[in-house]
Amino acid sequence: MLGERISVERIGTDGDMEKAARLYRELDGKVDAFGVGGADLGLMVDERWYPLHSVRPMVRFVKQTPLVDGTGLKITLESRVPAYLEKHLGEYIDTHGGRNALVTSGADRWGMTRALVEAGYECIFGDLMFGLGIPIPLRTTTGLKRLAALAMPIAGRLPFSWIYPTGEKQEVRAPKFEKYYRWATLISGDRHYIVRHMPDRLDGKIVATNTTTEADVELFKSTGVRFLVTATPVIDGRSFGTNMMEAALIAASGKGRKLDYAEIDLLLDQLGFEPRILELN
Numbered sequence: 001m002l003g004e005r006i007s008v009e010r011i012g013t014d015g016d017m018e019k020a021a022r023l024y025r026e027l028d029g030k031v032d033a034f035g036v037g038g039a040d041l042g043l044m045v046d047e048r049w050y051p052l053h054s055v056r057p058m059v060r061f062v063k064q065t066p067l068v069d070g071t072g073l074k075i076t077l078e079s080r081v082p083a084y085l086e087k088h089l090g091e092y093i094d095t096h097g098g099r100n101a102l103v104t105s106g107a108d109r110w111g112m113t114r115a116l117v118e119a120g121y122e123c124i125f126g127d128l129m130f131g132l133g134i135p136i137p138l139r140t141t142t143g144l145k146r147l148a149a150l151a152m153p154i155a156g157r158l159p160f161s162w163i164y165p166t167g168e169k170q171e172v173r174a175p176k177f178e179k180y181y182r183w184a185t186l187i188s189g190d191r192h193y194i195v196r197h198m199p200d201r202l203d204g205k206i207v208a209t210n211t212t213t214e215a216d217v218e219l220f221k222s223t224g225v226r227f228l229v230t231a232t233p234v235i236d237g238r239s240f241g242t243n244m245m246e247a248a249l250i251a252a253s254g255k256g257r258k259l260d261y262a263e264i265d266l267l268l269d270q271l272g273f274e275p276r277i278l279e280l281n
Helices: 017-027 071-075 078-095 110-118 127-132 141-155 167-171 178-183 191-197 214-222 242-253 261-271
Strands: 042-045 048-051 100-103 122-125 186-188 206-209 227-230 276-279
Touching (some): 042 110, 048 141, 071 242, 071 261, 078 110, 078 227, 110 122, 110 141, 127 191, 191 214, 242 261
Parallel strands (some): 100 122, 206 227
Antiparallel strands (some): 042 048, 227 276
């Protein structure tokens, strides 16, 4: 990457945040960057940052190494996905349901959210449904921003496991909100949210997500998904999370600090990063 060989290690702790905290302490100052996986440090909604206070103790020992959770790539790289879809699958989308998108959490993927709306998609944002279990869809970015302003000061202080599956819970499927999955031509967002409630059949759908393993690909294929789109490159059969790829960009840049959006966009252009489309059925 940029002429540098990057060593990437992904270490899981099965949802144990204290075990993760000890690992961060052991590795602080010994690696070029940390990508916080399985949790977000906060949400960037439009121009406003909402911290997730329950996650901060997990990284409290990090004093030297740059620490990112993938927000930088969610704002930059993922915002390129709708244009890529238009270029390569525009005709398919127009003839197989039209520009209807279910975004499991619009606040968590603001770059994708903004770009989909600008590309003319009618969107349903599932932040209340997938994050809090409240069966109320949101249909506008204005509503999404209002929800974030009202709810995040409270939700940001809830235990993280209340709003996002961790550990073994990530592998539990409980089909729900099926009518919204059926309505959508494009289903996008966090892999765990999509899989957690998806129905047994998604024939002809397009799924845009990240952190997909070979098992995920087979699962989507078995449900009838037509195209799987990942924003990050596929390495050794899987696409990695934005957190890991953003950390890799920091390591490759040699800057020893977090990169701003303009720097990330420049690196993405230099690397030729673009989404990957896999036809499953």
